[in-house]
Amino acid sequence: MVWVNAVIQGVLIGGLYALFACGLSLMFGVMKVVNLAHGDLAVLAGYIAIGVIAVTHVPVLWSFVIVVPVMAVLGYVVQRTMIQGALDRSVLTTLMVMLGLSFVIENGLLQFFTANTRGIGTGLSLLTASFSIGSQIQIAYLLVVIFATAVVVLLGLQYFLSRSKYGRLIRAVADDREAAQLAGADYRHVFGIAAAIAFATVALGGIAYGMYSQIYPTAGTDTILLFAFAAVVIGGLGSLWGTLLGGVVLGVAQQIGAQISISDEALAGFIVFLAVLVLRPQGLISRRAQS
Amino acid sequence: MTGPRNGGRAEPGTPLLEVRDLTVHHGQLRALDAISLQVFPGEVYAIIGANGAGKSTLLRTIAGLHHPSAGSVWFDGADVTGLRPERRAGQGIVMVPEGRRLFESLSVEENLQVGAAYARPGPWTIERVYETFGWLRERRRQPTAQLSGGEQQTVAIGRALVANPRVLLLDELSLGLAPVVVQRIYGMLPEILATGLTVLLVEQDVSQALRVASHIQCLLEGRTTLEGRPADVTADQVEAAYFGLAGAAPARQPGEGSEP
Amino acid sequence: MSLATETTARPAGTFRVTRSRRNVTWTGLGALIVVVVLGLAPYIVYSGTTAILVQAFILLTMASMWNLLAGYAGLVSVGQQAFVGLGAYFVLILALHGTSPFAALPVAALGCGVAALPLWWLVSRLRSGYFAIATWVLATTVLLIIEKFSSIGGGTGMPLPGLAGYNPALLTAYTYWAALAVTVVALAAIYLLLRGRLGLVLTAIRDDEVAARSSGARVGLARMLVFVVAGAGCGAAGAVLAISQLQVQPAAVFTVNWTAEMAFITIIGGLGTIEGPIVGTVVYMVLQQTLASYNAWYLIIFGLVAIFVALFARRGLWGLVDSRINVRLFPVGYWLRLDTDRPRRPRLRAPRG
DSSP: OHHHHHHHHHHHHHHHHHHHHHHHHHHHHHHOOOOTTHHHHHHHHHHHHHHHHHHHOOOTTHHHHHHHHHHHHHHHHHIIIIIHHHHHHOHHHHHHHHHHHHHHHHHHHHHHHOSOOBOOOOSOHHHHOEEEETTTEEEEHHHHHHHHHHHHHHHHHHHHHHHSHHHHHHHHHHHOHHHHHHTTOOHHHHHHHHHHHHHHHHHHHHHHHHHHSOBOTTHIIIIIHHHHHHHHHHHOTTOHHHHHHHHHHHHHHHHHHHHHOGGGHHHHHHHHHHHHHHHOTTOSSOSSOOO | OOSOOOTTOSOOSOOSEEEEEEEEEETTEEEEEEEEEEEOTTOEEEEEEOTTSSHHHHHHHHHTSSOOSEEEEEETTEEOTTOOHHHHHHHTEEEEOTTOOOOTTSBHHHHHHHHHTTOOSSSOOHHHHHHHSTHHHHTTTSBGGGSOHHHHHHHHHHHHHTTOOSEEEEEOTTTTOOHHHHHHHHTTHHHHHHTTOEEEEEESOHHHHHHHOSEEEEEETTEEEEEEOGGGSOHHHHHHHHHTOTTOOOOSOTTOOSOO | OOHHHHHHHSOGGGEEEESOSSOHHHHHHHHHHHHHHHHTHHHHSOHHHHHHHHHHHHHHHHHHHHHIIIIISOOOOSOTHHHHHHHHHHHHHHHHTTOOHHHHHHHHHHHHHHHHHHHHHHHTTOOHHHHHHHHHHHHHHHHHHHHTOGGGTTTTOEEOTTOTTSOHHHHHHHHHHHHHHHHHHHHHHHHHHHHSHHHHHHHHHHHOHHHHHHTTOOHHHHHHHHHHHHHHHHHHHHHHHHHHHTEEOHHHHSOTHHHHHHHHHHHHHOTTSSHHHHHHHHHHHHHHHHHGGGTTHHHHHHHHHHHHHHHHOTTHHHHHHHHHHOOOSSOOSOEEEESSSSOBOOOOOOOOO
């Protein structure tokens, strides 16, 4: 039963990983940008939430309403200025600019918030509690809420991409940028929208992470970024549900690893990640081969 | 180049689309060398020439995908040389690119919807495209990768039409298609023209071009070697211009030398 | 007069291909003098200064290696910290078995070069973005595996044995000379490699990979060689790091910050030139020393400068100098000379990326 508990925990945390991963997948799928600062953006959102709550004393859940749109706008601006400039130059420049962004964000957070870990109190006693099934399965309500949120976000994203005008434009620009231009679409604007969505979803994930666990300035590059990439690669680029599957596989692998030895949690996940990269880089659900 | 030429057209006036002394480079290679042309409303203007003559480059530069090193592009009396491609599409210059370039992960209908996303007001709607090309309606939810070459070409044309262009640029429609299919597609031209469009097309198949065009221009290594109405040129002249043989008819542009 | 006219209007015999514009022995002599002067530093300056120089040498070595990878072989690795850490741990393991850390240094470099082979096998088929992430994941995996062994310090690390018996002043001097030696050997190795066949193959790959392959260039082999050399170089730097810190902590030696710093130093100094990392290291140290009292600010500014240079001065600071006064301290290219006085500079291509 201990193993069943491990699998359940892994599946649920997979939702959080999927939340981190979908923005990464979007930016890579649409703009071919490997966002090395993605993890740091999640942490940044968490710290902004902490700051907003400390200054305005709003209830914790309001922090989502404030921080997520702010991050979306930030995403559009950063994309139209810095990232577009880098894309116009070369792949190397893009990687360096994103790495630079990551570096600056982390050191900036270290400077202002020190290296101590922080948490975002959920404010609702229900969410810190958990329920049990049998004697060996314990599930935190918060984790279930996060998983449900992830599913809702993915459903929303799916609907947006398949039914709305901008969703179609995003897919069209991802398919063939020039042909989209010829049809009258300014691809830089479409890129901006995609980045805004990516920043918004990762902000959601970051604040949720701050509630579930503790954040610290280098958490972005220590864990979040690589977990997000693992979910994308394992699940396969180009499929939102693949991202959820990838997150779940990662989470389960980690929990099984933790059962073998408590220090092997992250390692187990990375070994699965490496195995997929080497053996099947297009992932488990591949809509497109590695482009 | 001074003032409008008629080159045998019925009426004077400003051309809808004009290219003046256009020079385009690909890196160090000169693809177009001081090319000029004028397209008047309602015309079907065909550009012919061998591979590498610069035909597609010319069309892509007019659409805004290439920057000229020298020269200018004029549309409806205004200089559009500095406009980005999406802005030109908004003005009414819409291109059907070489090789169709449909959005592969989108269905037929979604391709048309993207084409209509920034459409100008006009007679062409998605509904009208379905009426004109009847078979599209049943297949509209299908992913475009499942269509044949000719069907894809039709969708690509439809995607351009729903933007309600004033000038439709067609780049190598016949590429990769069987002659029967090519003929059927060119057979749609009259219906397209009937809604007030002007067509500028690039075509490798010379006889096909001569059949549909009201005006042709032949390019060789980035220069114009022949220009005029199909009725006014002989097959020998076309052949000579196409291959750059001695005895080619001099291009009918003032200022152009007699060398091909 | 166009090149076309030149090449067709004259007989071929009036062209010469030479290695460099000036006599390179003067540059070599100059470099030798610099090295000798640097070598005398422990006798001249305080130990605080030599410590700063040791740090500079470590960064310069790493940056030169990253430059070799990204600027010449087109491999953008975000996982070089794996070799930094492995180098440090090789020294630690050998020291635990009684070897002097200084003697362990070359072994560590060699060991890292060998370790690079299986790692290359894992990532060699991946392209740019995937390659970058894969190297990062590899480095993190190596870190996690090493942390499992409590005999070498586990997650918290341990002090480096074998150095306690040294006189402090002597230890400082030996550490300094080891760092200097590693840097000199690294730069010399890179220079010689790039002047040789490998340099030619790498330039060909950079310009047109398909054409290079069909001309018979062993593209995969060339890239693997570069990856191995870079691994050994970063490993040597990691070994010096362990000696200079007197301890080995996994989080400190395996942090991705090493790769970020070596990458930014290279970008700021100038990618694709051997002089670039030198300039970049100087910039880093100046920033660090002048802003050290402001905690992490020098790093924030360093990162911002790197972003700015990547976007607006792609050839880096050395590139700006180089395009104006046309000088190469470490020439690895070729010159085409007519039999006239002025050598005609071949059209300079910025490195791809």
